[in-house]
Amino acid sequence: MTRFVILLSGPIDPTQDLRAAAAGCRCIAADAGIDHASALGLSPELWVGDFDSTTRPREAYPHVPVETFPTDKDRTDGEIAIEAAIGRGASALLLVGALRGPRSDHAFSNLILALRYAARGLDVELFDGQERGWPLAAGNPARTFPLSSGAQFSILKFTDLAGLTIRGARYPLDSVEVPFHSILTQSNEALGPVEVALGAGTAILLAEARSE
Template identity: 50%
Template sequence: MSDSFTILLGGELEKTERLMAAMAGSRVIAADGGMRHAEALGVVPELWVGDFDSADPALFERYATVPRQTFPREKDATDGQLGVETAIALGAKRLVLAGALGGTRSDHALQHVVYAVHLAERGLDVLLTSGEEEMVPFLAGTVEVDLPDGALFSILGLTDLAALTIENAKYGLDRRDVPFGPPMTICNVARGRVRLTHEGGRAIILSRPYDFTGV
């Protein structure tokens, strides 16, 4: 059984080739209102979790056969976290957080980013996606991001970054110490598959694989 799980979250989600490729072969869990994405993606989740305060009532009839895990509204976790932790309990090693970005709740979107870094520190492979934008945690070590030539990407440092190297991009770096705060690593342009390395710190790589405005 697959150890790759897609969690449907309540943010923006556009069906794209990259999104469908990322989801291919994964098991699917919907978190509350994230179930609204299921029909467009052509999936039926194996489980639906949450307090169900944001799901369209019509979804309950449409997905009446999907097992639900119901939680109280007053709780110490978001519905998205409940979906993720359920997936981990079922053996997840790789997570696609679909609908993690955008939407009307910036607090939830930002929390997904922070939580993804935490999950990466626990050893999980995590992708956050809106279909149009993608984010992956960037801890010490090397990450390769497969992007079209000319696509935009940025590195968002959450701490100081030690000895950052950027290869196969318009603006390269060679073992540069990057302080937390200044936007030095925003709006770079991929020259195909980008290779990124640093020796200490935490960051997020944000990619816009369909955006070629930086060319």
């Protein structure tokens, strides 16, 4: 499995866990996402974007190839970076800097991208040092997520859900239907690793990143 770190422009906390998750991965930076490279000990093999948000001059990274795109375009810089990674053989993506920031629409678009590429069969994780997220694969066997005891987590719904099972949590569920407008899956608490199965629907597990 070829895992790429995609550096996006949202804030990160370069914790030991985040650095460990990124270690040994190939890396592509999207615009201001390159600002995270040094903190994570990464050397991007490509830097893409319209460069309307980075505070670093491109000359600061003379060893990193650059691909420049117009500001007026129908793709985000993050989307361009992900497609570049796939073109280089990516089968797994770690999206760093995807979850927070001054504009909520940027975080929302990154969640949509995570869902899109997971639906295409890539292994996708979002991690910024404070929160971790994983798209849930409907119709597949239950998956266990490495949450620490006491970590808060939610299932973010993008459709109605069916057959949702949660084990290893303060509020377990057993093959329930959850309408899109329900907040039933908001603010649960892990008792340790959490097992989730989803029969049908589109959702992301978003969890507090805590070390034991």
